[in-house]
Amino acid sequence: EVQLVESGGGLVQPGGSLRLSCAASGFTLSRKWVHWVRQVPGKGPVWVSRLNADGTSTNYADAVKGRFTISRDDAKNTLHLQMNSLRAEDTAVYYCASASGSGWWPDCWGQGTLVTVSS
Amino acid sequence: EIVLTQSPATLSLSPGERATLSCKASQSVSSSLAWYQQKPGQAPRLLIYDASNRATGIPARFSGSGSGTDFTLTISSLEPEDFAVYYCQHRSSWPPTFGQGTKVEIK
Numbered sequence: 101e102v103q104l105v106e107s108g109g110g111l112v113q114p115g116g117s118l119r120l121s122c123a124a125s126g127f128t129l130s131r132k133w134v135h136w137v138r139q140v141p142g143k144g145p146v147w148v149s150r151l152n153a154d155g156t157s158t159n160y161a162d163a164v165k166g167r168f169t170i171s172r173d174d175a176k177n178t179l180h181l182q183m184n185s186l187r188a189e190d191t192a193v194y195y196c197a198s199a200s201g202s203g204w205w206p207d208c209w210g211q212g213t214l215v216t217v218s219s
Numbered sequence: 220e221i222v223l224t225q226s227p228a229t230l231s232l233s234p235g236e237r238a239t240l241s242c243k244a245s246q247s248v249s250s251s252l253a254w255y256q257q258k259p260g261q262a263p264r265l266l267i268y269d270a271s272n273r274a275t276g277i278p279a280r281f282s283g284s285g286s287g288t289d290f291t292l293t294i295s296s297l298e299p300e301d302f303a304v305y306y307c308q309h310r311s312s313w314p315p316t317f318g319q320g321t322k323v324e325i326k
Contacts, residue, residue, distance in 0.1 A: 137263075144306060144317045145255075145263060159313045195262050200275075204310060205253055207274050209262035 102126040102200050102208050104179075109194065109213030116186050116217070122179040122196030122210055130174040133204045136181045138192035139212075148194070149181065153202075163189070186217045221245050223307050225318035231326040238294040240321045242307035247287045251311040254283055254292045257320075258303045266305075267292065297323070 108120040120136070136148040149160045149170040158170055169182040179196050193214050197206035222245040232238055242252065250270040255263035265274040267283035270290060280295040294301055302325050307318040 144320050145257075145308075146317070147315045150315075161314050197262075203268070205265060205268040205274070207265040207268075209264070212262055 104196050104198060104208055104210035106194065106196055106210040106213040109215045111216045111218065112186055113219050114187060114217055117182070117184045118186065118215060120181040120183065120194055120196070120213060120215075122181075124177045124179070124198065124208075127198075127200050127208070128174075129172055129177055129179055129198055132198050132200075132202075133206070134170070134172055134179050135197045135206050136168075136170060136179075137195045137197055138190075138215075139195070140192045145195070146192075151179075183215070186215075188217050191215060191217045220314060221248060221309055221311060221316055223309060223316055223318035225305075225307060225321045227321060228319070229322045229324060231324050232297055233326045234297050234299055236297050238292075238297055238301070238323055240292040240294075240305055240307075240323075242285075242290040242292070242318050244288045244290075244309060244311075248309040248311035250286050251309055252283075252285070252290050253308050253310070254281075255306045255308060255317075256301075256303050257306065263306060294323075 103125045106122045131153045135150045139145045167185045171180045193212040195212045196210045200208045224243045226241045252270045254267040257263045271283045282293045304320045
């Protein structure tokens with residue numbers, strides 16, 4: 101079964117850091133477009149970051165640029181999102197997503213992990 | 220940033236009826252548009268990509284059309300499991316953005 105499972109969310113104080121992980125099973129993340137998307141409950145999803153298939157290019161939403169870093173560990177078949185200098189407005193459910201095939205569109209999504217930034 | 224505007228905000232229909240959802244882009248996105256379904260507590264589920272291609276495992280009652288700035292998602296005959304929120308999303312430029320969603324509810 102093709103599956104993504106996120107971990108690493110939780111409660112963190114403003115200014116703190118968290119590292120989200122997304123483990124793939126049933127397919128390999130290597131050479132796939134991979135993405136992080138977040139969603140405040142009751143609101144629409146928002147793209148956070150993406151990494152291209154060959155790992156040479158990343159993009160970040162303006163709201164997280166310079167604070168978040170996306171990376172992929174092909175040996176562990178895992179995607180990461182390092183989040184530093186967290187702010188209250190980063191509070192959301194974070195989803196990892198990937199194309200299971202060779203295209204761009206993410207047809208495989210994790211279950212989501214809640215990040216809460218609060219003192 | 221390209222803005223996607225979905226209408227209507229809410230669609231109240233009965234099972235078996237046809238649903239027609241609209242998505243308008245603030246500038247052309249060519250055919251680089253997808254539709255997702257989201258149910259409470261779940262991740263978005265890719266239904267349609269590149270405006271008109273059904274994702275793997277998506278029933279034939281879901282269809283997408285359009286190009287440029289005007290797009291439509293049609294559900295030919297609503298099943299009970301189709302009542303959910305639907306989002307359109309483009310990938311024409313960075314950042315990819317979602318519309319605000321259309322909720323399809325049971326009448």
